[in-house]
Amino acid sequence: MKITNVRACQPIAANSPPDWRTSMGQILIAVDTDVGLTGYGVGGGGLAGVHVARTVLRDVLLDRDPEQIDALWRRMYDVTLPFGQKGLAIMAISGADLALWDLRGKAANLPVAALLGGQTGQPIPTYVTVWDDLDAAIEAGFTAFKLHVEHHAEGGVIENVCRAVATARRQIGPDCQLMIDAWMRWDVATTLAIAERVAPDRLEWIEEPLPADDAPGYERLTSQCRIPIAGGEHEFTFSGFRPLIDRRLHQTLQPDVCWCGGLSELIKIYHHAQQAGLRVCPHRGAEVWGLHAIAALDHQPLAESGRPWMTWILDQPQIDGGSVSLSHTPGFGIQIDENSLPTQ
Numbered sequence: 167m168k169i170t171n172v173r174a175c176q177p178i179a180a181n182s183p184p185d186w187r188t189s190m191g192q193i194l195i196a197v198d199t200d201v202g203l204t205g206y207g208v209g210g211g212g213l214a215g216v217h218v219a220r221t222v223l224r225d226v227l228l229d230r231d232p233e234q235i236d237a238l239w240r241r242m243y244d245v246t247l248p249f250g251q252k253g254l255a256i257m258a259i260s261g262a263d264l265a266l267w268d269l270r271g272k273a274a275n276l277p278v279a280a281l282l283g284g285q286t287g288q289p290i291p292t293y294v295t296v297w298d299d300l301d302a303a304i305e306a307g308f309t310a311f312k313l314h315v316e317h318h319a320e321g322g323v324i325e326n327v328c329r330a331v332a333t334a335r336r337q338i339g340p341d342c343q344l345m346i347d348a349w350m351r352w353d354v355a356t357t358l359a360i361a362e363r364v365a366p367d368r369l370e371w372i373e374e375p376l377p378a379d380d381a382p383g384y385e386r387l388t389s390q391c392r393i394p395i396a397g398g399e400h401e402f403t404f405s406g407f408r409p410l411i412d413r414r415l416h417q418t419l420q421p422d423v424c425w426c427g428g429l430s431e432l433i434k435i436y437h438h439a440q441q442a443g444l445r446v447c448p449h450r451g452a453e454v455w456g457l458h459a460i461a462a463l464d465h466q467p468l469a470e471s472g473r474p475w476m477t478w479i480l481d482q483p484q485i486d487g488g489s490v491s492l493s494h495t496p497g498f499g500i501q502i503d504e505n506s507l508p509t510q
C-alpha cells in the first residue's frame with residue numbers, strides 16, 4: 167500500500183463558533199492510498215496547521231507505506247522540529263497520525279480499539295463538561311460533572327468559585343463525581359485557598375489551575391494542595407508528558423489526542439502514566455479519536471464529553487444516559503462528509 171495524496175482543510179460546521187479558541191482550530195486530514203482506502207484524522211492549528219499538512223507533512227507522506235507509522239511519525243517530527251516540538255506543528259502531525267491509524271484499521275478490517283487489544287461495543291462511562299447549564303446535564307443522565315469556573319475570575323474569584331461548587335454539589339447530590347476547570351487562570355495561593363474551602367464538597371480534581379508551563383507552581387501544589395490536580399490538554403508529545411508524570415506534577419493526565427501528537431503518542435503517555443500509577447483521562451475523550459484508546463487501554467475509563475462542532479463527521483458515537491460505546495466498524499468507525507474536503 168502506498169500513499170497517493172494528503173488532503174487537509176479546516177471544515178467549518180454550521181454551528182461552529184467563529185473564533186479560533188472555541189472552535190479549537192480543528193483541521194481534517196485525509197490520507198489517500200493506491201488501494202482505494204482513505205484514512206481520516208482530526209488535528210489542530212487552524213489554517214496554519216492546514217498549511218503544515220499540505221506542504222511539509224504531505225512531502226513526508228507521499229509515496230510512503232502508511233503501515234510504517236512509527237517511522238513516518240518520527241520523520242514528520244524531525245522535519246517540523248525547527249518550528250515545531252509543541253503547538254500547531256504537533257497539532258497538524260496529530261491529524262496525520264490519526265489518519266494513518268484509521269488506514270491501519272481499515273486495511274486490517276478491525277476497529278482501532280481492536281488493534282490496541284481492546285473491545286468495542288462496551289459502554290464507557292463519561293463525564294460532562296458544563297459551562298452554564300448544569301440542569302440540562304443532570305437531565306441528560308450524567309452522573310459525573312466538570313464545571314468550567316474560569317469565568318468566575320472577575321472580582322472575588324475565591325468566593326465565587328466556592329459558591330459555584332457548593333451550589334453544584336447540592337444540585338447533583340452527594341454521590342455524583344464533581345470536578346472544576348480553571349483553564350490556567352489562577353495562581354498557587356488562589357488554588358490552595360479554593361482547595362481548602364471546597365474540600366467538604368469532595369472534588370475529584372482541580373483542572374489546570376495554573377498556566378501549563380508553570381512547573382514550579384505545580385510542584386508546590388503537588389506537595390500542598392489537598393485536592394488532586396489534573397492537566398495536560400496543553401502539553402505535547404510523550405517527551406512533554408514524561409516530566410509531568412515522572413515529577414508527578416499532575417495526578418490525572420489529560421492529553422488531547424488531536425493535539426498531543428496523535429494516537430502514537432497517546433499510547434506511550436498511557437503506558438508511562440499507568441506504570442507510575444497515575445490516571446489518564448484524555449481531553450474530549452468521548453470524541454471518537456480518543457475513545458478507541460480509552461476502550462483498549464484504560465482500567466478506570468472516564469471519557470470527557472466532546473464538543474458538538476464536528477458535524478462533518480458522520481456516524482460519531484453518541485453519549486446516551488452518561489455513557490458511550492464504539493461501533494465495530496473498521497478504523498475509527500466514522501465516515502466523513504467528503505463535500506467538506508477540498509480535492510488537494
Ligand SMILES: [Mg+2]
Pocket residue numbers: 347349373374399
Ligand atoms: Mg480543561
